[in-house]
Amino acid sequence: MAFSIRLTVEEKKLAESYAKLHAISLGEAFKRALFEKIEDEYDITVANEAYKEYMDGGYKSTPVADFWRELDENI
Secondary structure, three states, X not given: XXXXXXXXXHHHHHHHHHHHHOOOOHHHXXXXXXXXXXXXXXXXXXXXXXXXXXXXXXXXXXXXXXXXXXXXXXX
């Protein structure tokens, strides 16, 4: 699949500099950026859903000091 985007002169220079810095083509630079953004947003969505489930479940967090103390008691 191919597509085109319009960039300002400054945007094009920045994108070309980025691609050159990483020794990749301009197309590869945009492809990587797109998929990194998609993965980041997916991870955030999954984390938010897990946190909501945790909060809705009535769970309560424990201070880390209590965790370490409990761990020491069980050794």
